[in-house]
Amino acid sequence: MSTPDPTVVTEQTADxxxxxxxxxxxxxxxxxxxxxxxxxALGPRLVAACGIGPGQQVLDVAxxxxNAAVPAAAAGATVVAGDLTPELFEAGRANAARHGVExxxxxxxxEAMPFADNRFDVVMSCxxxxxxxxHQAAADELIRVTRPGGTIAMINWTPTGFIGTLFATMKPYAPPPPPGASPAPLWGDEQHVRELLGxxxxxxxxxxxxxxxxxCTSPLEFREYWKRNYGPTIAAYRxxxxxxxxxxxxxxxxLALLENWNRATEPGRTAYDAEYLLVTAVKR
Structure with missing residues (x-):
């Protein structure tokens, strides 16, 4: 019996x-x-961009x-919703039930999905x-599980948009990224996406x-909303x-970020325009 490579074992443990x-x-x-x-609105927007309809096999990644899987099912597709965090599924099942879909x-x-090659007509992620x-591992998986001629589609926050700027604001205070990790908003950069999908x-x-x-009614209230509800923000504060x-x-x-980006002019209101990149492609 061969001895496991210590380097491989260490990498697997770290992953x-x-x-x-x-x-x-x-x-x-x-x-x-x-x-x-x-x-x-983003889930229905992605479903519309994919042209999802009855009879299609659809995978929603992450x-x-x-948010996108339920509208896809409502459009008549057979949908698999995959996520690394199954703790979110209870709310997802309740959401599906409210919409009368399964x-x-x-x-x-x-980065390592438990699905066969070429299985789905549409593979999307919102x-x-x-x-x-x-990023390259995730891109390769999106492509692998899509059938030839099938659709790959994503909605990704851009680096210079509201959410990308939010992450840049938190970065000096956040835990250091793991070795080899790429910043999430890079998926909103056109050239980066072109290189990943090739x-x-x-x-x-x-x-x-x-x-x-x-x-929320004010930037201060919106800051506290992020601190209570959004995982990356919670991690930075912890x-x-x-x-x-x-x-x-x-x-x-x-707070300065939220004050600067607030587009509302009426007292007691906030409005933030968050830019995203809508990606659609066909697998060769």
């Missing part, structure tokens, strides 16, 4: 630990509320609580797979669009829990 941290991050707070409160929920790592730390796709289309977030000056700086910078 399991990294994925456990990611699962815990997205299980913290209330991501289903964030998706429902701030970006309910589906969360089904779909399959599967624990799945976007601000989900972009957060897998190793010549394995045709008819690649990239569109910059925006969704408006109107939920990382500085024993550093009062860092916490004060994060609070200050976060």
């Amino acid at each position: 399991r630990q990294l994925k456990a941290k990611h699962r815990a991050l997205w299980a913290s707070g209330d991501y289903p509320a964030v998706a429902a409160d701030l970006i309910p 589906a969360g609580s089904g 779909l399959e929920w599967v624990e799945a790592d976007a 601000v989900g797979a972009m957060f897998a730390p190793h 010549d394995k796709v045709i008819d690649l289309t990239l569109r910059h669009e925006t969704v408006q977030m109107e939920h 990382f500085n829990a024993d550093k009062p000056e860092q916490l004060a700086g994060l609070d200050r910078d976060f």
Whole structure:
């Protein structure tokens, strides 16, 4: 019997630990509320861009609580919703039940999915797979499980849009990224997407669009909303829990960001235009 390569064992252990941290991050707070409160239009937008309809086999990668998977099922498709964080599935099942649809929920790592090659007619991800730390691995998996001639589609936050700027604001206060990880908003950069998908796709289309977030009455209230509900924000604050000056700086910078980006002109309202990149392509 051959002896396992210590380097491979170490890499596998590190990957399991990294994925456990990611699962815990997205299980913290209330991501289903964030998706429902701030970006309910994005799932239907992605489904429309894919032209999803009855009879299609659809995979939603990093589906969360089904922001895109549920509208796809409502369009008549047979849908599998995969996510690294199965803690989100209870809210997803409740969401599906409210819409009178059924779909399959599967624990799945976007970088190593438990699905056969060429299985799905449509493989999509709505601000989900972009957060897998190793972008090329995630891109390769999106392509692998799509049938030839099938559609790959994503909605990704852009680096210079509201959410990309939010991440840039938190970066000095956040835990250091793991070795080899790429910043999530790079998935919103056109050239980066072209390089990731390469010549394995045709008819690649990239569109910059925006969704408006109107939920809280003031930037201060909106800051506290992010602190309660959004996993990456919660992680940044926890990382500085024993550093009062860092916490004060994060609070200050976060509030300044929200004040600067607020487009509402009426008292008691906020409005934030969040840019995203809509990606559609066909697998060769």
